[in-house]
Amino acid sequence: EVQLVESGGGLVQPGRSLRLSCAASGFTFDDYAMHWVRQAPGKGLEWVSGISWNSGSIGYADSVKGRFTISRDNAKNSLYLQMNSLRAEDTALYYCAKSDYWGQGTLVTVSS
């Protein structure tokens, strides 16, 4: 059974940093590209970032470019999102996603 379990969310002040993690199981992790998608309260889905199987290809939404960094550790079956210079508008539920499976999300709240 495919499982994607996010962690690392929480309440953080504007301008500070946070690192999200996603633990993957039930599939061959290093065969697949992985993504972070977020959903602000009451809003739709927004793709944040994606990374290819070997980290050779990475993309970011314009809204996070230069502030967020995606990475993965295939030996640990894990995906990460380093979020710096956080803003109030980054407040959202952050989902880890494979092309055909989603995690349950971890909530990030940016507020003073």
Add this chain to the structure above:
Amino acid sequence: QPVLTQSSSASASLGSSVKLTCTLSSGHSSYIIAWHQQQPGKAPRYLMKLEGSGSYNKGSGVPDRFSGSSSGADRYLTISNLQSEDEADYYCETWDSNTHVFGGGTKLTVL
């Protein structure tokens, strides 16, 4: 970069069928899309990948009531024999190079 346009809402009666539309922006009419369902308070669920030819591949466990089709720049999700649990938000997604984009979502109400 492609843009996906979806109607904000749709409604249909229990047991009937509904066809949701996702429209690709000009110059991107051949793109493959994916459909996702998000029931209230839950994480999204992948439904299917849909090609411009109309060929689609559904995710694991997706009921036969869900099907896809295409016409030009339009991608459709048809849900037959609507059930109460089909009341949800439906999002389409596409990708280009290293960028993905979601449509704004359609809120489906089952009457």
